[in-house]
Amino acid sequence: MQEWGTKIGEKLPSSIEDLVLKTISRNSPETKDVRVGKRVYRINIHPLPEEECINIYGFDISNHASLEEKLLECERKYRSIIETTNEGIWITDTEEVTTFVTQKMAEMLGYTTEEMIGKSAFDFVDKDDMESSRIRTKSQHEGIKEKGYEMKFCRKDGSIVWSLVSSTPLLDAEGKHTGNMSMCSDITQCKKAEKELKRTNEELEKWNQETINERQRLYNVLDTLPAMIILLTSDYHVAFANRRFRKRFGDPGGRHCYEYYFGFTRPCKFCESHKVLETGQPHQWEVSGPDGSVYDAYNLPFTDVDGSPMILEMDIDVTEQKKAEERLQESEERYRNIVETANEGISIIDAEERITFVNKQVEDMFGYSSEELIGRLMWDFLSDESKAVIKHVFSKKGENINESLEIKFIRKNGYPLWTHTNSKSIFDKNGKFLGTLNLHTDITKRKEVEEALRNFEIARKKEIHHRIKNNLQVISSLLDLQAEKFRNRKIINESEVLEAFRESQDRVKSMALIHEELYKGEELDKLNFSLYIKELADALFVTYKIGNADVSLNMDLEENILLDMDTAIPLGIIVNELVSNSLKYAFPDRENGEIQIKFHKNGENGSIIEKSKNEEYKSTSFILTISDNGVGISEDLDIKELDSLGLQLVTFLVDQLDGELELKKSNGTEFIIRFTVVEKNNHASASAPHLIK
Secondary structure (H helix, E strand, O other): OOOEEEOOOOOOOOOHHHHHHHHHHOOEEEEEEEEEEEEEEEEEEEEEHHOOOOEEEEEHHHHHHHHHHHHHHHHHHHHHHHHHOOOEEEEEEEOOEEEEEEHHHHHHOOOOHHHHOEEEEEEEEEHHHHHHHHHHHHHOOOOEEEEEEEEEEEEEOOOOEEEEEEEEEOOOOOOEEEEEEEEEEEHHHHHHHHHHHHHHHHHHHHHHHHHHHHHHHHHHHHHHHHOOEEEOOOOOEEEEOOOOHHHOOOOOOOHHHHHHHHOOOOOOOOOHHHHHHHHOOOOOEEEEOOOOOEEEEEEEEEOOOOOOOOEEEEEEOOOHHHHHHHHHHHHHHHHHHHHHHHHEEEEEEEEEEEEEEEEHHHHHHHHOOHHHOOOOOOHHOHHHHHHHHHHHHHHOOOOEEEEEEEEEEEEEOOOEEEEEEEEEEEEEOOOOOOEEEEEEEHHHHHHHHHHHHHHHHHHHHHHHHHHHHHHHHHHHHHHHHHHHHHHHHOOOOOHHHHHHHHHHHHHHHHHHHHHHHHHOOOOOEEHHHHHHHHHHHHHHHHHOOOOOOOEEEEEEEEOOEEEEEHHHHHHHHHHHHHHHHHHHHOOOOOOOEEEEEEEEEOOOOOOOEOOOOOOOOEEEEEEEEEEOOOOOOOOOOOHHHHHHHHHHHHHHHHHHOOOOEEEEEOOOEEEEEEEEEEEEEEOOOOOOOOOOO
């Protein structure tokens, strides 16, 4: 210990002198560490007022001060380490009350250090970890160290922080437990990454299992297919061979396809499967198997369920088909030779009425090459009159057509080509109509001869009608001359003889008019009777219209009624007699009157009143009405008892037609004649010139 007294003339160090002055001014003891030179002293100054002095003494603490500085420096160093570490440091007492936290720890939980100090550590623990935290704390109080455990803390904002905690019990000098120090690292992101990785691994495992299941489902489907199917990897390993493939060639055992299929040690030079991988497009080719069989190989680009590129190959055994094709080709060649050397033209028309095949004979007959004919519609080569016949045949597509037809075609040079054609339907195995097979025989020369004969026959019949008409006109002229002889005699000028001559002359003219119409018309055997009635009536009106009598003619005639000679001649005489009778006797004292002629098919019972058992014939009923509004006939008069030659002739001719005659006597006179004509069915025979039965 060093002491300084107040000796006169002794100088105190300045630092001590300043401390003395301060003590005197305060009049209170002072203690301070003072550096004097290289030494440090702890100075104690006590004022002694009663003795008017101060007592100063000091201790040399130079070594002790050095230790304290080192301690402070060490504290500053470790505090700097603590404050800059990435881990949070948390110190609690034995009651788990927070006594110290680093700034890092406070920031980790979203608090300030002041907000955490003094609070229980359990206030910051997540409720899910509360129980395990209490058990762990109890173990730490018993001096058990625990490192590297994970805890969930609750941040100030309510979010969760995962932390990796390492705790160490704190002991005093006597070894008594005074609290715990915990080192906490934020592993929240790691936990999220672990969770995401776990989810990813679960999804990957699930995907792998789904991939396996999907691949197995694919293999199960391929196993049931009737064709032979294999799946090849890009390096030609057989990944799968279906049941039919294994049955033919055995289990592939993971070998390359060239090893499995052919027993080769390297890829086949003739293999074309690689083209699928090069182009990404399907490829079909033909391969001969090791057993000599021929297969159609269909290679398809395929992607496995895991995304890897593969080749799906489907092999179909076509050995028997190839043999059948060869036999068919040989057979076709034989028949083609027969067809090409046949004297008849042969053609095939499909269901769309297009030409699909012609032989050489057809080319010669038509003047077209096969290239010009095939693909064209058959209608392009038919004459107009033959189109209706062919249309009728093709309307029966669903039926088994087997017809013999005479058809008029048009050659390339524009000349007609007549053929005798046999047509037969072609059907597939399901009964679907495919078209017709046709055999054509050229009959053009025969048709030319027939046409010449027909023209000769027409000319002959025209000449006959012309001569008959001329002969009838000669007869009419003779009757006229004979009547002229009697007309010059006064005694018989108005006699019945002269009238008889006129009536006979009119009857002859009515027959001559029929032959004249037949001669002028195109029909040589049938007469358009409606036109005939009009001309006959007009002629009679010219003959009998006498003096100032104004008698009109009203005609209601159905058009285009064609009657043959056997019907037309007696019916024409009937019209002549009844119209003449009206003109002569109906209007004796009247200046005007009306004669009406109606001629129709019987509308009451229909045109065809009776179907014949023979479908080639039909019966048609007609009704002819001739009436006038003249003086009429007495109600008591019976037409059958009339002595008029004209009316007797009418009755006779109606009976000849197997008809019925009805006479109505009210409001003038009305004769109604009903008769039936049996004729050949024009519809059934319309194609008779072209259809050979």
